[in-house]
Amino acid sequence: MKIVQRLKPIGFVYAAFLCLAACTNKERNQNHIIEGSFIKWQPVTITFDGPEVSETDSINPFLSYSLITRFHNGRDTIPVHGYFAADGDAANTSAISGNKWQVKFAPPATGDWQFDAQLLRGNDIAVTAYKAPEVTNSLWKTSGSFKISEADSTALGFYRTGKLAYVGKHYLEQTESGQPFLKNGVGSPENFLAYHEFDGTFDNGGADTPTLNNGLHAYPTHIADWKNGDPTWGDGRGKAIIGALNYMSEKEMNSLYFLTMNEHGDGDDVWPWTQPDQQTRYDVSKLAQWEMVFTHMDQLGIAMNLFTQETENDTILNKGELGLERKLYYKELVARFGHHLGVVWNLGEETNRSSEQLKSYAAYIRNIDPYDHPIAVHNHIRVTGKSMEGRPLDPIKETLTPMLGYRDFEVPSLQMFDTTEVHKEVKKWRGLSTKHKKPWVVYLDEIGHWDIGVTTDTAANNNYDMVMRTSLWGSLLSGGAGTSWYFGGMDMPNNDMAAEDFRARDQWWTISGHAKRFFNDHLPFWEMKAHDELVSNERAYCFAKKDEIYVVYLPKNETTDLEIGDGAFTIAFFDPKGGGKLYDMQNGGWKITKPNSVTLSALDGKSDMDWVVVIKRK
Numbered sequence: 001m002k003i004v005q006r007l008k009p010i011g012f013v014y015a016a017f018l019c020l021a022a023c024t025n026k027e028r029n030q031n032h033i034i035e036g037s038f039i040k041w042q043p044v045t046i047t048f049d050g051p052e053v054s055e056t057d058s059i060n061p062f063l064s065y066s067l068i069t070r071f072h073n074g075r076d077t078i079p080v081h082g083y084f085a086a087d088g089d090a091a092n093t094s095a096i097s098g099n100k101w102q103v104k105f106a107p108p109a110t111g112d113w114q115f116d117a118q119l120l121r122g123n124d125i126a127v128t129a130y131k132a133p134e135v136t137n138s139l140w141k142t143s144g145s146f147k148i149s150e151a152d153s154t155a156l157g158f159y160r161t162g163k164l165a166y167v168g169k170h171y172l173e174q175t176e177s178g179q180p181f182l183k184n185g186v187g188s189p190e191n192f193l194a195y196h197e198f199d200g201t202f203d204n205g206g207a208d209t210p211t212l213n214n215g216l217h218a219y220p221t222h223i224a225d226w227k228n229g230d231p232t233w234g235d236g237r238g239k240a241i242i243g244a245l246n247y248m249s250e251k252e253m254n255s256l257y258f259l260t261m262n263e264h265g266d267g268d269d270v271w272p273w274t275q276p277d278q279q280t281r282y283d284v285s286k287l288a289q290w291e292m293v294f295t296h297m298d299q300l301g302i303a304m305n306l307f308t309q310e311t312e313n314d315t316i317l318n319k320g321e322l323g324l325e326r327k328l329y330y331k332e333l334v335a336r337f338g339h340h341l342g343v344v345w346n347l348g349e350e351t352n353r354s355s356e357q358l359k360s361y362a363a364y365i366r367n368i369d370p371y372d373h374p375i376a377v378h379n380h381i382r383v384t385g386k387s388m389e390g391r392p393l394d395p396i397k398e399t400l401t402p403m404l405g406y407r408d409f410e411v412p413s414l415q416m417f418d419t420t421e422v423h424k425e426v427k428k429w430r431g432l433s434t435k436h437k438k439p440w441v442v443y444l445d446e447i448g449h450w451d452i453g454v455t456t457d458t459a460a461n462n463n464y465d466m467v468m469r470t471s472l473w474g475s476l477l478s479g480g481a482g483t484s485w486y487f488g489g490m491d492m493p494n495n496d497m498a499a500e501d502f503r504a505r506d507q508w509w510t511i512s513g514h515a516k517r518f519f520n521d522h523l524p525f526w527e528m529k530a531h532d533e534l535v536s537n538e539r540a541y542c543f544a545k546k547d548e549i550y551v552v553y554l555p556k557n558e559t560t561d562l563e564i565g566d567g568a569f570t571i572a573f574f575d576p577k578g579g580g581k582l583y584d585m586q587n588g589g590w591k592i593t594k595p596n597s598v599t600l601s602a603l604d605g606k607s608d609m610d611w612v613v614v615i616k617r618k
Contacts, residue, residue: 025037051121067117104339170481197240219240304342305413346411380398414429449488477542479529485508531544562599571584575611
């Protein structure tokens with residue numbers, strides 16, 4: 001239950017904050033406090049004094065005010081939206097009112113930074129003024145400065161490797177380390193944020209989940225994964241959801257797929273507003289609690305694949321158009337969470353929206369996002385009607401073809417009903433995007449029939465071998481940039497929206513972790529692409545930098561010929577299910593059959609298992 005704090009109105013406050021304690025990472029000035037570690041990439045929070053307002057005031061604080069702060073360092077000027085923060089500590093106090101306004105900034109460069117901030121007031125000004133025109137109704141203006149030191153090489157997660165950025169290639173890049181990012185993600189539950197210890201969160205009548213208490217997640221088995229020093233809020237709330245993230249990180253999962261709004265959707269239990277139907281009134285304390293979870297994700301290096309809507313509710317805001325409520329929704333998400341380093345904005349799960357609508361969303365987000373986070377969309381799997389030629393419509397094609405080459409779109413988020421088509425489909429869209437001169441980062445974000453997905457370890461119909469071959473290695477060896485693993489089966493424990501215990505798929509996380517580690521440790525994968533024309537067996541996959549390195553996936557009981565370049569090569573074998581080391585071989589497992597061709601077979605005759613074969617120039 002959210003605690004309502006009624007704070008005595010005090011109007012505008014311009015005096016300095018009282019000095020409560022000496023702190024090396026806090027600076028007090030005029031009407032603001034600057035807090036942070038002052039290290040590159042790590043967030044700087046500036047809390048301003050402003051008008052005393054409430055979430056429920058007749059003058060809407062989310063629409064009628066706009067805090068804009070321009071950060072500049074002599075080279076770049078970065079305008080960043082701020083937001084109403086109630087009493088400045090709403091995650092812990094559950095306050096609905098106060099006079100604190102905040103902006104969060106992730107500094108992308110070292111050195112001296114200055115800022116100019118102003119709080120604007122006007123009708124719907126939150127969605128009509130972004131870059132602060134010179135003549136406007138400004139309540140106050142203030143300025144300040146701070147100095148940023150080099151990135152911390154001992155920091156954790158993205159605070160060490162930097163922001164995930166689209167750099168015109170087929171993989172996102174970790175800006176500080178310069179390393180390409182290969183996603184190994186958790187794709188369920190989509191309502192991960194329907195957590196019982198978040199303020200204002202309840203089941204509003206979504207799909208029946210009888211294994212959950214009151215329809216909300218508690219993740220009880222993961223309380224033990226919380227560690228001393230990890231965040232909590234209020235009176236020690238949040239340990240289970242933080243522990244769940246810790247477990248994911250320990251299993252080498254580096255991405256999480258979740259909805260920020262499913263009102264009228266499958267779950268109907270996640271929204272950023274004070275109530276599901278109050279779509280211009282934001283729940284400050286709930287969002288501050290989300291912020292604590294997202295900050296922990298940055299520290300763990302878990303990317304946020306943030307889905308802004310789903311197929312069942314994508315007309316809830318402005319009937320699907322880019323209207324006032326939708327603009328405010330995007331603005332609040334960007335203002336409160338845009339400073340996080342692993343963000344991918346997804347325009348919608350199983351989208352029904354037209355390409356014109358999707359492009360309008362993307363252009364608006366790109367305009368207000370100071371960090372240029374990648375923008376994605378998830379295709380539908382059901383499209384009614386037929387083409388002019390009488391053929392059934394292709395839902396992936398219908399969604400993605402109009403987005404090819406579009407300047408504000410980088411990530412097709414694929415849903416594949418038929419897992420045997422994954423390899424071909426990922427390769428297809430990677431290739432088409434290159435031809436349109438805007439290379440895409442192709443993600444596989446949902447597989448199989450809705451009630452199957454990836455099964456649990458103990459399921460009678462355990463499908464790990466099939467998923468490993470078709471979807472995990474099938475997508476990676478076609479040049480895919482990674483996968484989110486969907487659980488399926490809404491009416492079963494630990495499946496999709498009912499998922500509570502991520503250890504139910506512990507063996508699968510191990511298998512998928514093997515693949516990510518193999519790519520990162522052994523391959524220049526960012527220089528490679530699919531070359532299936534080099535293998536004779538259509539069930540095998542070939543991923544190569546021709547004449548230098550070839551990787552072939554060989555399913556059990558199969559052999560294949562492989563065309564290679566001239567010269568001397570080495571061969572090694574990798575067990576995709578068991579992991580471990582590369583088995584370097586000079587004899588066995590291959591045979592030169594003719595010039596520039598070899599026949600590949602299982603290592604040591606172990607044909608009852610799949611093998612990954614690596615052939616590399618000496």
